[in-house]
Amino acid sequence: MLALLLALPAHASATRTVLVMGDSLSAAYNLAPEQGWVALLARKLAAERPGWRVVNASVSGETTAGGASRIGTELARHSPAVVVIELGANDGLRGLPLEQTRANLERMIRAAGEAGAKVLLIGMRLPPNYGPQYTRGFERNYVELAEAHGAALLPFLLEPIALDRDAFQPDNLHPVAEAQPRLLEHVWPALEPLLDTDSRTSP
Template identity: 65%
Template sequence: MKQGYAACGRPMQWAIGLLVLLALLPAFARPAPTGTPQPRTVLVMGDSLSAGYGMAAHEGWVALLGDRLAKEKPGWRVVNASISGETTAGGSSRIVAEVLRHRPDVVVIALGANDGLRGLPLAEARRNLARMIGASRHVGAKVLLVGMRMPPNLGADYTAGFERNYRDLSKLFDTALVPFLLEPIALDRDAYQDDNLHPTIGAQPKLLEHVWPALVPLLDH
């Protein structure tokens, strides 16, 4: 019976914790500066795939996104808060500070690969991503959720559930969605570095072209 109460209590504890977190955000929010028009901000919260692992900072797809915005969407900028090795738990712990520091109009959440490689329980990853979406929405930002997929060696149930997490969260929170960041290069071995995990410099434009159609509608409203 005690186990039953504990199982029921965990979702409630998580929900209460999220509500407390969101309630604290206005107290820490800084007023928007006045006078000179401020650029609108796309904040990217990702892992090594978005941090540009194995290449110069200006060569990754997020940096290329900044270049494209400068040409096609003047008045917008990109802040890349991605960290190599980042997990959904790490992103969840950082999201409040990041959204208050940068006051983003759009938040791109591209996390989960490291969770999957470590076999993190799917429910934990889902809760972490939900916290990030909720905190982003609470400061008025639109959200683009960028998903990942796991190899079949983790088991059919885990692999399917991992992919389903992103679809379910996108539907629940009504966010924009890119189901699989690496889809355009998934079957191209030459598009990966020697570790067979991280895309090459030459693959970065393809990743940007894949993300752009889901992102650009969020910039036009």
């Protein structure tokens, strides 16, 4: 029996999952699902990282409260090795209390860590009209949470396209299909190391 088990291909019983918990920026808002950066990530992993798959649990309009309420179910359902958390933009656009956003994100990071998953925290930035105190505090939440919990951090998802008006749909909030590969290129260097190591986040 042992000989038979050893003879099995390594990937036969070792499929690992990247779980993406995001909002409309990760849910391919107003695009075909296969055009979004998360779907492009799934194709990249299928081609370059056999044994990995992507589950996109992103929901358009999601707040950190929604993500925090759902993550336990998603972790139990998919048993991910890596959790990508891309939430907070809707909190910020609604001017929700920074402490509330931070607590929800921390709850998600802790839950992922306790489930044995590594975490990539993807941050956002807000327009300056929200005021310097709020916008700086909003950005600082991501940095401090990543440092406190040993999570990988990508400070700003939209950084490579933020100043390119043609990269956005008419609402000036959601990227067009042509911009999605640039988002994946931006995310990949932060995500790839999590696929190569056995380190875990600290709960």
